[in-house]
Each structure stands twice: as C-alpha cells, then as structure tokens.
Amino acid sequence: MQRRELLKGMGALGLGSMLINSPFQAMATPTQNLVVNYKDLFNRALAENPDLIGFANVEQNFAPQALTIEGSIPSDLNGTFYRNGPGKHERAEQRYQHLFEGDGMLQSFHIENAKIHHQGKFINTPKFQQEQQAQRFLYSAPDTKLNAPLPVSSADMINTANTNVIPVGDDLWALWEGGSATRVNSQTLDYQQQIVLGEQSKYGTSLKGLPFSAHPKIAANGDIWNFGLNPSGHIVLYHLSANGQVKNVKIVDAKYRGGMLHDFLITDKHLLLILPSLTTSRSTSNNQQGFFSRIGFDKTLPMRVLVVSKSDLTMTKQYELPAGFAFHYGNAWEERDGTIHFDASLYPSIDVLHNLSNVMQGKMSAANVDAQMAMFTLKPNGSASHSLLAINSEFPRICDYLVGSRNQYVYHLSSSNNSLWSDSVCSLNVDSGKQDKYDFGKDFLVEEHISVCPKNKEGTGYLIGTALHVPSKRTCLNIFKVENIADGPIARAWLSHHLPLGFHGNFNAA
Numbered sequence: 066m067q068r069r070e071l072l073k074g075m076g077a078l079g080l081g082s083m084l085i086n087s088p089f090q091a092m093a094t095p096t097q098n099l100v101v102n103y104k105d106l107f108n109r110a111l112a113e114n115p116d117l118i119g120f121a122n123v124e125q126n127f128a129p130q131a132l133t134i135e136g137s138i139p140s141d142l143n144g145t146f147y148r149n150g151p152g153k154h155e156r157a158e159q160r161y162q163h164l165f166e167g168d169g170m171l172q173s174f175h176i177e178n179a180k181i182h183h184q185g186k187f188i189n190t191p192k193f194q195q196e197q198q199a200q201r202f203l204y205s206a207p208d209t210k211l212n213a214p215l216p217v218s219s220a221d222m223i224n225t226a227n228t229n230v231i232p233v234g235d236d237l238w239a240l241w242e243g244g245s246a247t248r249v250n251s252q253t254l255d256y257q258q259q260i261v262l263g264e265q266s267k268y269g270t271s272l273k274g275l276p277f278s279a280h281p282k283i284a285a286n287g288d289i290w291n292f293g294l295n296p297s298g299h300i301v302l303y304h305l306s307a308n309g310q311v312k313n314v315k316i317v318d319a320k321y322r323g324g325m326l327h328d329f330l331i332t333d334k335h336l337l338l339i340l341p342s343l344t345t346s347r348s349t350s351n352n353q354q355g356f357f358s359r360i361g362f363d364k365t366l367p368m369r370v371l372v373v374s375k376s377d378l379t380m381t382k383q384y385e386l387p388a389g390f391a392f393h394y395g396n397a398w399e400e401r402d403g404t405i406h407f408d409a410s411l412y413p414s415i416d417v418l419h420n421l422s423n424v425m426q427g428k429m430s431a432a433n434v435d436a437q438m439a440m441f442t443l444k445p446n447g448s449a450s451h452s453l454l455a456i457n458s459e460f461p462r463i464c465d466y467l468v469g470s471r472n473q474y475v476y477h478l479s480s481s482n483n484s485l486w487s488d489s490v491c492s493l494n495v496d497s498g499k500q501d502k503y504d505f506g507k508d509f510l511v512e513e514h515i516s517v518c519p520k521n522k523e524g525t526g527y528l529i530g531t532a533l534h535v536p537s538k539r540t541c542l543n544i545f546k547v548e549n550i551a552d553g554p555i556a557r558a559w560l561s562h563h564l565p566l567g568f569h570g571n572f573n574a575a
C-alpha cells in the first residue's frame with residue numbers, strides 16, 4: 066500500500082487519531098487517589114513469603130559478570146540469549162499495580178567457549194530517562210493512576226519496551242504492544258531509539274507510533290510478520306523484511322472490543338488473528354478502574370479466528386471457536402487442502418490477568434496454573450474442532466525454523482507444585498502424544514525456555530532458560546538436551562543474585 070493510500074485508508078477508517086489514541090490513553094486522566102498502598106502491602110507480604118522475590122523492584126543495572134558453571138556447556142552452543150521483562154516496579158513511595166506496567170529490563174547471557182557472561186540493563190526509554198531523572202513516576206500506567214501525572218499525548222511517551230526482545234540485523238528490538246518497537250544495541254544493551262517503521266520508504270512517518278505487538282513471527286526466510294491492536298477494534302498488520310524494512314502494511318477492521326490481543330500465528334500462506342472472548346467495560350463507574358482491571362471474560366462470546374492472506378494482507382475467512390482466552394500460541398501450519406492446525410495455552414477465563422495485579426500487592430493466587438494445551442483444527446468448509454489435553458501449559462515455543470510449518474514438538478512450561486509461577490519445563494510430541502518433563506521442584510520459579518535447534522533437525526539441540534532459586538535468591542541459566550529433558554539440565558550457570566521474573570527471550574547464534 067502506498068503511503069498516500071494508507072493515510073487515506075486510515076482517515077476513512079477514522080484512524081487519523083490512531084497515533085495518539087493509545088490503548089492506554091485513558092490513564093492520562095487523573096481519576097482517583099490511591100486507597101491501597103501497593104508498595105507497603107507487597108513488601109510486608111514479601112517478608113512472609115520469599116516466593117514473591119521475583120516481583121520485587123530492581124534498583125539498578127546488573128554489572129557484567131562471569132557465571133559459575135555446573136556441568137559442562139556444550140561446545141556447539143555459542144551465541145547470546147536475550148530476555149526481557151519488567152524490572153522497575155517502584156519509584157519513591159509508588160508501586161505499580163500490575164505486573165505488565167514495570168519498565169523493561171534486558172538480560173543478556175553471552176555463551177562462548179563454554180563460558181557464560183551476564184549483564185542486565187534497564188532500557189533507557191524516553192519515559193525511563195525522565196522518571197529516572199525525577200526519581201519518581203511521572204506518568205500514570207494502564208492500571209496505576211498517579212495523583213498528578215504528566216499528560217500523555219502518544220503511546221510511545223509511556224512505552225516501557227518490557228515484553229520481548231528479538232534480534233533484527235545487528236540490533237535488538239525490545240518490544241511492548243501498545244506502541245513502537247525500541248532499538249537497542251545488542252552488545253551494550255544501550256537504548257538507541259524508538260523505531261519509526263517505514264521511515265526510509267514510501268511510508269515516511271505515517272506509521273510512527275502505531276501499536277506493534279511483542280509477538281512478531283519470524284518466517285523461515287527471515288521475513289517479520291506482526292500485528293498491532295488499536296482500541297477502535299482495528300488491527301494493523303505488518304510484513305517486514307528480515308532487516309526491518311516495511312514490505313506491506315494494512316489495517317483490518319476486526320471490530321474487536323476485548324482491549325487486549327497479545328499473540329498471533331502464521332502459516333506458510335496466512336496470518337491467524339485469534340480474538341479471545343474478552344470485553345472491556347465502558348460504564349461510567351468502571352471507568353474509574355484501570356485498563357487491565359476493566360477487561361472481562363464473556364463465556365457467551367465465541368473466540369473468532371480471522372484468516373488473513375500473507376500475499377496482500379486481506380482477510381479471507383473467519384471461524385468461530387468456543388469461548389476462551391490465550392496469551393500465547395506455539396505454532397500453526399496448513400495442509401495442502403487448506404486445513405489449518407494450531408495449538409494454544411488456553412485459559413477458561415481472564416482470571417490470570419487479574420491475578421497478575423493481585424501478586425503486585427503480595428497476594429498469592431493461582432496466576433499461572435489453569436492454562437491447558439489445546440489443539441485446534443480449522444477445516445476449509447468453515448468447521449472447526451479442538452481437543453483439550455490434560456497438560457498444564459504456558460510459554461509454548463517451537464524450533465524457530467519451523468514457524469508456520471508443520472512441527473512435531475512443542476516446548477512449554479507447566480506448574481506442578483507452585484501456584485504462583487511455573488516450576489517445570491516440558492516437551493510434547495504432538496504426533497505421538499509423548500511427553501517429557503523436568504520438575505525443578507518447589508524452590509524454583511521457572512521462566513520461558515526456548516529451543517535452540519539446528520535447521521532441519523527438529524527434536525535435537527538444546528532448551529535454554531532461566532529459573533529463580535528462591536532459597537539462595539539467585540537466578541540460574543539452564544541448558545537441557547531436548548532429547549532428555551527429564552534427565553535435568555546438562556549445565557547450569559549461576560548468577561550471584563536473582564533477576565526479576567520476566568516474559569520472553571530469544572537466542573542469537575554466534
């Protein structure tokens with residue numbers, strides 16, 4: 066689409082103001098005095114329950130350090146594992162009220178010659194820079210309302226870049242979902258700029274500040290596919306080259322009012338936008354509440370699947386599925402006759418989102434235990450079916466080179482002992498149903514583990530990921546051979562301290 070056409074299209078769709086109508090713009094208005102002191106509540110709860118340590122505030126960057134290695138690092142595992150997540154939850158006497166609000170902090174684990182070096186750095190976004198200088202929060206967050214916040218005129222003013230990180234060219238893109246991707250130096254982790262997609266092309270600055278989700282899909286040829294949800298119910302679709310240049314952008318009027326759309330899928334021919342059964346309360350009284358707390362689940366509302374052609378980013382088909390919600394999907398693939406298969410970590414409600422607010426005030430609730438692995442099939446005749454497996458599942462990942470193609474394995478986390486966070490890493494052979502699992506035990510809070518597999522050799526290679534050991538207050542990086550997960554990690558590298566619990570990461574092979 067030409068820039069002129071895109072702008073025209075945006076105008077026709079009433080999206081001319083999209084750049085300032087951020088998903089979180091409602092927070093710009095001071096609405097209420099805080100009755101509950103989250104900081105006080107959390108820190109009192111932390112004194113009683115050390116499991117909460119992963120949600121504690123991080124004061125400053127973590128200096129580079131060599132990690133203490135147990136076992137042996139495989140000689141063929143070289144590169145850097147990057148992770149992202151919220152780290153700055155508190156400033157002055159204010160503590161954020163939702164886990165999704167904290168400023169992004171990157172962790173890098175550089176693996177070379179069987180040694181591992183770590184560093185951790187806050188992403189020095191415009192928001193972070195201003196608030197660091199002021200030594201207090203200046204802007205209200207999606208759920209947390211300040212008494213006298215600075216006004217927000219664009220989403221990127223409060224972009225925390227706190228959800229995912231992907232290598233693009235020589236750089237990293239730190240990803241949020243309400244605004245732009247953020248370019249970061251892959252060596253130093255220093256902030257560079259908020260990316261204006263298409264700036265050097267016919268698009269000019271027309272895409273500046275549009276929502277860009279934290280779950281882009283990288284196809285086998287390197288192309289980057291992504292979406293961004295606007296609160297108007299429109300969804301922006303992106304097709305980028307491997308170096309981040311815009312190839313195509315379109316807007317779909319999905320008429321989706323759920324407020325949150327976190328992940329999506331691709332096949333070799335299509336994008337799948339799976340719209341969960343969410344609603345956003347709009348009553349006057351509820352407007353006093355925060356952005357996340359206003360999101361509800363409607364069990365009478367089917368999930369909708371929008372199938373979009375990759376070739377021109379237009380919608381070709383829709384399906385309806387039973388009511389549900391998923392933060393994350395593992396993979397989708399398509400048979401020759403057009404039948405589409407995909408998996409989801411499926412929740413029966415939206416309680417998980419609200420539990421991630423409860424935990425910020427130190428309340429223990431089952432934040433991560435009720436998602437089940439679900440396998441969906443969409444038939445060309447418009448029918449859909451699914452099966453729910455008796456497998457607790459979150460943070461599903463597959464071999465990178467198979468994104469959009471048929472995969473045999475899904476790697477994921479589950480929870481056996483801990484109601485607060487995951488405690489096990491697992492693999493599922495989706496063809497045979499065979500499972501493999503390593504239970505870290507009740508002392509560990511286990512984070513996303515990712516597959517590092519050689520191209521065309523699915524089922525080999527390594528799973529790597531971090532886990533917080535609560536008793537010693539240290540985080541370790543774990544390396545598993547994917548063929549023998551139940552045997553436990555073949556190597557474990559210990560930091561001298563713990564890291565904040567984060568969300569997503571990726572490996573950049575040397």
Ligand SMILES: [Fe+2]
Nearest residue numbers: 327392568569
């Ligand atoms: Fe996510």
